[in-house]
Amino acid sequence: MKKLHILESLRGAASIYVAIGHWILSSASLSGLLRLPFRFGQEAVIIFFILSGLVIFYSYEKGSDKTLRTYFVKRARRIYFPLICALLVSVIFVSHTFSVKELIGNLLMLQDFETGKPGNIVNSFLGNAPLWSLSYEWMFYLLFPFVYPVIKDKPSRIHVIGLFSVVNMVIYILFPNHIFLVLSYFLIWWGGLEVGEYFLGDRKKSRPDLLVKYLLLIIGILMVKTAIFYTGNHNVQVGIYPYLVLRHFGFALLCLAGIIYLTNITKALVNVIKPFYLIAPISYGIYVLHYPIWVQSHFEMNPVLEIVTKIALVAGLAYIIEMKLQPLVNKLFK
Template sequence: MKIREFGRLKILDSIRGIAAVIVLFHHIFKLNKETFKAILNDSFFYILNFISGLNKEAVLLFFVISGFSIGLSTFKRPLVNLSDLNTYFYRRLKRILPIYWIAILLSLGIGILANTTYLKDFSVFNLIGNLLFLQTSDSIPESWFIPYGLNGPLWSLSYEMFFYLLFPFVYFFSKKYLPKYKLYVKYFGLILLVLAGLAFNKKVLFIPQLLFLTGFIVWILGYISSEYFTHYKKNALFFACNLVVGFLLIYFENKIPSDSINFISKGMVITTIFHFSIMLFDKIKVKKLEAFLNFLFFKIGEGSYAIYALHYPILVYFEMKNISLMYQLIFMPFFFVLCYHLEKKSLKWKLNFLQRNYTKPIALLRHDK
């Protein structure tokens, strides 16, 4: 089988940057909607309102890129044994934890400044849930834990942690027990398992964290995209089917009133667009467009995680203190630069205390057998 040779895909960071800007703009627009309406004509306001409305799609795009990136990483550094698995967990924790902890501290600090720490969002119980990555969106009434300190975007980081933890088990199970099956067969089987989990959630017992499975379907599509990308596998039919199914589910959304199904269907469409975009940049080499996107968004993409995790408490504080939209927009370039340097520095932190034997329980089980 022909294997693709590739270096760093800068366009991935640029796409991350685009997604981060959309999420950031959505919250600026949402918190300053009346001001935007007052200063813009109807046509321009409608355009910005449409862009703002793509915030959920932007988060789904983050999931897809994350799955794709893990696919590229495991292609270069396959998970073969327990040592590889320990390295994988260390690298993932080292990536997600520093900025996450800073986001928690920032949320607490702004809560103290704004005198909002009496809210349940700041409770010790909720803090523990967030430190364990158990929070779900505060839009879900039955949530056990909600994002800490009014920092709404933190909901998706618990999903990311779940993806990182679940993926190795799916990976090893697939390699050991399902090596002869095609990717699309495994994917279909995974969808059936997820649907069974969602049915259990709805009909038997609601466990908020089972909703993570909906995101995992989208995330694993990103991983599958990387498999097709790295191995030059024929992919048009698989992704075309995903696109058609996704659009059909969106079209019949009113007849299938399920946020989870809607979440997955949008993820199918976004993954297909993402996949063919990556293939376009790789094969046709649209140099001018790629260079333009990298010029605008590459550096933002390198700080996109920090931008995503840190921006919302700051914007909420601006709203509470009646900081004008103009000053908020002036602040943003400085915020981008700060996030870029913060994320770059956090990647250099060794955090040796995270280098642990995470697979010890597995080794003990093997020994007992």
């Protein structure tokens, strides 16, 4: 399957942005002005979700083997091998005793990071915050091969996905549980599929239009929840629940609407990040490895040398894991 260079560039750019953002925001010595442009790592993760939906749709449609076994083997080896490596790196570089429950929860893809979200099952392993998104990705992978073949030719498929996400969001608000929250995000991931089919296939706007409307409905629900929450003597904090979830869906709306309705502007913005295509092959490794090395550990050495060493460690490990070991894992598990 031929890779889409634009998507690869976006993936590379988003991973580097998240990694640098975590590093800069963890440095108390830097000014607020310098830190401000890097406060949107959460939004970058939403880009990952949208790209994932598009890429899975594209690879599924172009692939000849659509059996469940082949699909899940490919997805499992791709997401789990770097994850296991990241867990080991956290054990090595983070000087805290880990919880067995937390480890098992992360291996079962039940993790989320602590931002005041009710219903959390376990936190990201040893505080490796970026791992939170993998539990969402894995759930989306689980749903796709059972849902897409059944509804792909149905005109009402956006109603199915939209109502599914709306219902799960309402249930989560009323009866908080991590699983319901993850399921409510399926509409964002599915949005990538819809824009992928729009640009690579049917060019019909009816489904993307409905997608935008369902996102607006969920945003409306979250705005009501946020307003009620902050009338209860809570201080407004944009990085915690429920405002954070509103940020996620709001940014997803901006991205998807921009792609659908402002195509030329979107293309111009994407052209700026073309060089990040070179980073894409190790972007997942950088994403899951950078936090315990760049943020959570401290090396007793000259500050400049420490920075260089940390960059080399993350880049080197990501390269070894993604470019050298992952192909071996792929051959071993077919």
